[in-house]
Amino acid sequence: MELLEKLVLTAGIPGREQRIRDLILQETQGLFDSVRTDPMGSLICVRQPKGPAQGKTPLRVMLAAHMDQIGFMVRHVENSGFVRLQAVGGFDPRNLFARIVTVCPDVEDPGQDLPGVLNPSGRPIHIATEEDKKKIPELTDFVVDLGLPADTVKKKVNIGDMVVLKAPFTRVGQTVVSQCLDNRVACWIQIRALQKLKHHHCEITAVFTVQEEVGLRGAMTAAFEVKPDVGVALDTTLAVDTPGVPEDQRVSVSGGGAAITYMDGATIADPQLLATFEKIARAKKIKYQRSILPRGGTDAGAIQRAAAGTRAMTLSCPTRYIHTVTEMVHETDLNACRDLLAAYLEQAG
Ligand SMILES: [Zn+2]
Structure with a gap:
């Protein structure tokens, strides 16, 4: 949680992500085989396959967590x-x-x-x-x-x-509360999942993108450069399982596990990829839920439509009171997102 606290207390609005990028660089030393910053400022970090050679071209997976905050x-x-x-x-x-x-x-x-x-x-x-x-x-x-x-x-x-x-970073019950958990929780998930990985046969390009909050701009250019086979955006999603909102409009449930987003305003997720994530979650007993966000999008929308197109989806962390200084994320969901992403990467390719 110390890492998450550092991430939320570092300022970075769209187009001014330098501080958060420097922090991520510091915190991920030795984690990647190569790291570069693209002209817009996105941090593109590559990990070559680790473990027994498969003797075939590895699947190229791009992860995207946006660094910017509103x-x-x-x-x-x-x-x-x-x-x-x-x-x-x-x-x-x-x-x-x-x-x-x-x-x-x-x-x-x-x-x-x-x-x-x-x-x-x-x-x-x-x-x-x-x-x-x-x-x-x-x-x-x-x-x-x-x-x-x-x-x-x-x-x-x-x-x-x-x-x-x-605003301060505060532990509240089984949750953490802070401003800009959107999207520093996804930066945290991306870093922690990769640290957890023991082996992988796919080539992983973990991108910390810029300018998502103003229209998925950094993911668009990064995906054009990377041209991955598969794209997984990591982001927060609404958890409006709170008073005053009808149950059918809650989008996701806080503490209900990693949210696998079937569609949002920018993406209809790749069905095969959705099925793979759910299969892994069930096999590894990782808590998950299905989710649809009627409006708004994530970096998956840009990755899916880059170049000749990419199979893409979003793995989302349910967040209450989003875009306030009291954004709230349940520890169960944070850990479920980290574990599910790591489990996917271990078998992909
Ligand atoms: Zn976001």
């Missing part, structure tokens, strides 16, 4: 020193009241990070009108207060600077 860029610095934001990825403004944020003037140097407070502009409850109370602010209404004189803010902060929400 966040913001500085859009404008007001003369008063308040900072306005541009969202990079899908935020619900109702979740953004009274948050601590980190403004990162230099993506290469965390030493220059500045803490700030995020709130919607307008009157507080004491003096709010009835009209004010009914209004849900737009993202453009929010401002960051850095608690510094305006001229200091203008010297330090610039348009385009990365801004992320700040």
Whole structure:
């Protein structure tokens, strides 16, 4: 869990994944035969087959876990020193009241990070009108207060600077809670599954992709380069097994095991691949569930359609309260995803 904590506490919005990429590089030393970064910033890590030679061309499997988290860029610095934001990825403004944020003037140097407070502009409850109370602010209404004189803010902060929400990593019951478990849990699963692997006959290209949250952009270019036989995207999926949502719309169940995604807004998964994963899960007694996500997609959508096409699917980790700072993942599901991925790779090829 120490690794997961480090992963969620490292900032990386779409297009600014340098810090998280450096952390992954550090944490995976010796795990791969070759590592390279593609022009967009995705980290492409290759492991050649290990174990007894099969005497045939190995199956080429591409894994993809996106490194980016939803966040913001500085859009404008007001003369008063308040900072306005541009969202990079899908935020619900109702979740953004009274948050601590980190403004990162230099993506290469965390030493220059500045803490700030995020709130919607307008009157507080004491003096709010009835009209004010009914209004849900737009993202453009929010401002960051850095608690510094305006001229200091203008010297330090610039348009385009990365801004992320700040929230602790907390153990809650049998779960872990944090911001950006989407998708650092998948980075964790990808690393831990590969560390667990004893042998494999397939050639594994584990890609830590960029810019997924703005439209699967990094996976698209990485898959065109890798041109794998099989693509497995690793991501979170909705677990809305919570009050106020009808049971048929829950998508997945927290603690119900690894979610094998039959379709989402970007992919209809390869039936043979789905059947293989389920067969392995049953044989190895790994908890799994089937899942369909009506809207939204994962890197599998880009991998499936790259070049002349790839057999692809998504292995998903059920996540409650997704895209908030209280994303919640059950330990059973984390471990099930890791074990199922490792078991698949051990037999693939
Ligand atoms: Zn995601």
